[in-house]
Amino acid sequence: MTMRRTDVVIVGGGLIGAWTAFFLARRGRKVVLVEKGVVGAQSSGTNFGNLRLQGRFPGQYPLSLRAQALWEDIEELIGDRCEFDPSGHLYIAFNDAEREKLEKYAAVSESHGLAIEHLGAADLARRYPWLSGKAVAATFSPRDATANPRLVTPAVARAAKALGVEVVEQCTVMQARREAAGFVLETADGRSFGCDHLVNAAGAWAGEIAQMFGEGAPLFPAGPPQFVTEPFPYFIRPSVQAVDGTVIFRQIPRGNVILAGYPRTAADPIRNRAPVPPAKTLAAMRHLTAVVPALRDCHVIRVWSGIEGYLPDMIPVIGPSMTTDGLFHAFGFCGHGFQIGPGVGLCLSEMICDGSTETPLDPFSIARFRGAVAEDEKFRREFDLPAAAR
The missing domain is CATH 3.30.9.10 (D-Amino Acid Oxidase, subunit A, domain 2)
Structure with missing residues (x-):
């Protein structure tokens, strides 16, 4: 079968892949988006739909704030609001130790310019009378929002297709390699794609793509x-x-x-x-x-x-491969990818088109897994599986 050549192939039709395709197409790049199932079928379409800014990993704030600005402009960007709702986010604490954790989160948020309201028990009773007395304190971020995850990825993919992106569903990548002329991908149904740049946004399956290029990360699937x-x-x-x-x-x-x-x-x-x-x-x-x-x-x-990919430090991998020029990774979003999705897509498009991005992505490098990476306390707390299963 004749090889289909293009500028960029993106493996993974979730929100990250769709936004990356969209922004690359806006820059005039020819893009093929390859998805093993259907667009938005896994974690991108089955998550809670939170666009939460407060309480994030400190190194993620520049990316997160950039992404939120894109969410706030989503209807103009793709022609569909996707039930985007600037509802605000109330973070509640049940005891003094949790109150202290909230205050630490709030201090980080405020250091990046996010407005946070600090609420005590009396404030909560007056403002949210439907709450029980279990919550003793809270912080409220009015800029936080929600959207409908079942709508977003298909809408972004439609907007990308309108810009010329080819979306190939029900197509599993079996082999990917780098040759002198660029990347070559072989699929289970006998198709062949060639490209100059490859984006690995395959979600919980992204580890398999990374391993094809001698690169790895301890990706763990969970729902x-x-x-x-x-x-x-x-x-x-x-x-x-x-x-x-x-x-x-x-x-x-x-x-x-x-x-x-x-x-x-x-x-x-x-x-x-x-x-x-x-x-x-x-x-x-x-x-x-x-x-x-x-x-x-x-x-x-x-x-x-849905099936999500998690990493032990609860921080995603975003950025260039450490083994292969022209390969970019974006996976392991640990339940946080919905909010930062458009920002990740924009940053990847800038790295591919311009060679760099203004948004600092060093904390997300796959290079950190060349050594031992400690488990984040959320990773230990938020799973009910034995450590041996990870």
Whole structure:
């Protein structure tokens, strides 16, 4: 079969791949986006939809703030609002130790220019009377927002296609190599692609692509359980998250309450499954009703999850390969990729087109895995699997 040549091939049709294709096409690059399933089917389309700025890894703020500006302009960028809602984000603490953690998070956010409101128990009771007395303190970031993850990646992919991007679904890359004339990719259905630049945005499967170029990272697949309730009278405006991770929830204007239940659970990237154990549904609702008693009679009508890629330090890999010129990695987003997705795509397009980006990405280099990388406390806390399974 004749090789299909293009400027850039992107492996992975999630949000990162779609945004990267979009921004490259805007710069005039010919792009082929290759996806083993369908666009946005995994974590990009099955996550909670939070566009949270507060509480992020300090080194991520320049990227995160750049991404948020793109989210705030999403309708003009791609012609679809995707239910983007600047709802604000309420971070709640249940004890003094958690209050201290919130204050540390807030100090980092404020150092990067983010406005944060500091709320005590009395403030919470007055402002959010639907909260139980379990929360003793909170911080509120009014710039934080939400969007509908089921809508976003397909919408970005449509906008990319309108700019000339070729999107190839149901196409698994089996081999990728670098030759003198550039990269060559072979797929399971017998197709062949050649390109000057290759972007590895294959999500939980990205480790396999990296290994084809002698590069590795301890990528771990997992699934964060998600739930949605029947419609209920609309009264919860912000997205709400407990700093201990036990409950994350938001209500959409149609009345349904969407919540995420941690710890995360097992996912199987071989069989392409991320089942949600029934016990997690019950636990998630117990945590929710302990914080919002008015929801104690709400019924869960659907549960789901997706397959996400995690790294032990809970920091993604973003940037150039350390072994192969022209190869760029963007994976291991550890549940945080939805918010930074457009920023990552823009930065990758700048590195490919201009040779550099104004946004500092050194903390995300794959080079850090040449040595031992310590597990982040969130990695230890937010999974219910034994260490031997990681």
